Every structure is written in C-alpha cells, then in structure tokens.
Amino acid sequence: MIQTEPAIDATLAALADPTRRAIVQRLGGGDLRVTEIAKPYAMSLNAVSKHIRVLENARLIHRRRVGREHILSLDPRPIEALGRWIADQKPVWAARLQALDALLQAEDAAKTEEQPHAR
Amino acid sequence: MIQTEPAIDATLAALADPTRRAIVQRLGGGDLRVTEIAKPYAMSLNAVSKHIRVLENARLIHRRRVGREHILSLDPRPIEALGRWIADQKPVWAARLQALDALLQAEDAAKTEEQPHAR
DNA sequence: ACAATATTCAACCATAAGGTTGAATATAAG
DNA sequence: CTTATATTCAACCTTATGGTTGAATATTGT
Numbered sequence A, B: 001m002i003q004t005e006p007a008i009d010a011t012l013a014a015l016a017d018p019t020r021r022a023i024v025q026r027l028g029g030g031d032l033r034v035t036e037i038a039k040p041y042a043m044s045l046n047a048v049s050k051h052i053r054v055l056e057n058a059r060l061i062h063r064r065r066v067g068r069e070h071i072l073s074l075d076p077r078p079i080e081a082l083g084r085w086i087a088d089q090k091p092v093w094a095a096r097l098q099a100l101d102a103l104l105q106a107e108d109a110a111k112t113e114e115q116p117h118a119r
Numbered sequence C: 001a002c003a004a005t006a007t008t009c010a011a012c013c014a015t016a017a018g019g020t021t022g023a024a025t026a027t028a029a030g
Numbered sequence D: 001c002t003t004a005t006a007t008t009c010a011a012c013c014t015t016a017t018g019g020t021t022g023a024a025t026a027t028t029g030t
Helices: A006-016 A018-027 A034-038 A045-057 A077-114 B006-016 B018-027 B034-038 B045-057 B077-114
Strands: A061-066 A069-074 B061-066 B069-074
Touching: A006 A018, A006 A045, A006 A077, A006 B006, A006 B018, A018 A034, A018 A045, A018 A061, A018 A069, A018 B006, A034 A045, A034 A069, A045 A061, A061 B077, A069 B077, A077 B061, A077 B069, A077 B077, B006 B018, B006 B045, B006 B077, B018 B034, B018 B045, B018 B061, B018 B069, B034 B045, B034 B069, B045 B061
Parallel strands: none
Antiparallel strands: A061 A069, B061 B069
C-alpha cells in the first residue's frame, strides 16, 4: 500500500532549499523580522519574502504582525513529524544496510580483480 | 554561520516527491528491478526510470546490473544522516515550541475576543 | 539468426521554482 | 501632512522538474 503523506511532501520540499533550511536554523535561535532574516543574503528582500511564504505554507514558521513588522517564529512540529517518519523506518532498514554492505564489498573486490596486478 | 550542506539538499529534494518516497519505502522491503518498481504506477516506465535516476544521484539507491536487468537496493544512510540532522536540532527547538504554544493560545484568545459574545 | 524483454537515450512539452525589478500598501515618525 | 520604513503584490525571465512518446541498446530465449 503506497501511502502518500501530503504534509510530509511540503515539509521536505520546503527544507530542500538551502536558503530556507538556513532560515529555519536561524529561527531556532529566536524570532526574527523579515528584514532581519533577509540581511545575510545576497538575494533581494523579495526573494527572501518568497522563501518565507513557502516555509509558512509548509507550516514550518508562523507569522505574527506587530504594526508594520512581521515577526516569524519557528514551528518545529512538522520537522519533528519528519523525524518520526524516519525513525519509524529504521527497523526496516537494518536489513538493507547489511545487504548493501556485503554488496559494496563484493563490488569493490570485483573492481580490483578487473585489473589483475595493475602495473 | 549559515551552513550549506549540499548532501542533505539532494536527500531532501529526492524525498520530497511522493512517487520517489514510495519507491524508497518499497525498496525497504527488499531489492527490486526497474520494471517491478514501475508496475504499480500509472505513469510511463520512462518516468519511473527518471525517478530512479534522481534517487540514485542522491545516493539513496544503488544499482547493480545483472544481465539486462537493473537491480536496485535501498541505501538508507543518507536518510539516517537526515535523521541525525533533525535529532541535532531538537534541543534548540524545545524553547521554540514553548514560545509557540503560548503565542498560539494568545492568538486564539484574541480571535475569540474579536466577536464579543457572538450571537 | 530472430524475436522478445529490460532498460535507457533523446527530444519535446507544460508547469513550477527561484530569482529579478518596480509599484502598491500599511504603519510609524518628523 | 509628509516622509521614511517594512513588507507584499504583480509582472516578468530563466532554468528545473515531471511527464510524454519514439527510437536505440543490450541481453535473453527460440
């Protein structure tokens, strides 16, 4: 049964961009305004604004308006959900890891064999 | 210091697609050939072949040719690395979660207040 | 040798993603 | 009231993504 979890889709897609992942990390240290978030980046404020919007749609950050400033807070819950998804798979993977190890060793051996006492 | 981890980029981007995530999950049960992987999907074999290529480039699966068949094995290590990345952030987020809880409660209260003893 | 099977390559298409610039909006400060 | 600040909206551009179809390649079975 092929399960499609749309929430995790958004989380993964949002985190796949390095700029956005950096923003998430910075927000781990505390709330920031849009302009503050944008400061370290070479790109335009508008581009950062868009990234923020993506993170917001993925429910990774939460926006609260205080006057003209928009203050962003990190909401770690979707990432924790992702962590749980990964943790859940772990037992399944134990067997795969072992099989893979054997496989890779065998391949390396074969590759070495390929050029017999290479000059 | 804004750290950019290109390996994690690829892992996240590869997993962000539901088809690819399903493939990863199926491979958790054991190795499969390309055609076998493609079977449950409505899309063309070619499309699946492309997805497989993406997973391969992200080092999430490993391909071994046996005659005309290409046998794919899951390599869970990049996902485990992702799990570690998430686990590493966890302590940082504890504080954020608390702050967020308070914030959301306050907002709900404000929203309820907005319509005083709504009819 | 020939046909069938397993898979990729190549070209193409539509839409999404990430970026830009310039104008609009909302609030704050002089 | 006027100006400055914070932020988004809108339009546009380029490149990436996910999909298609048709042909090519490699291997296996008859």
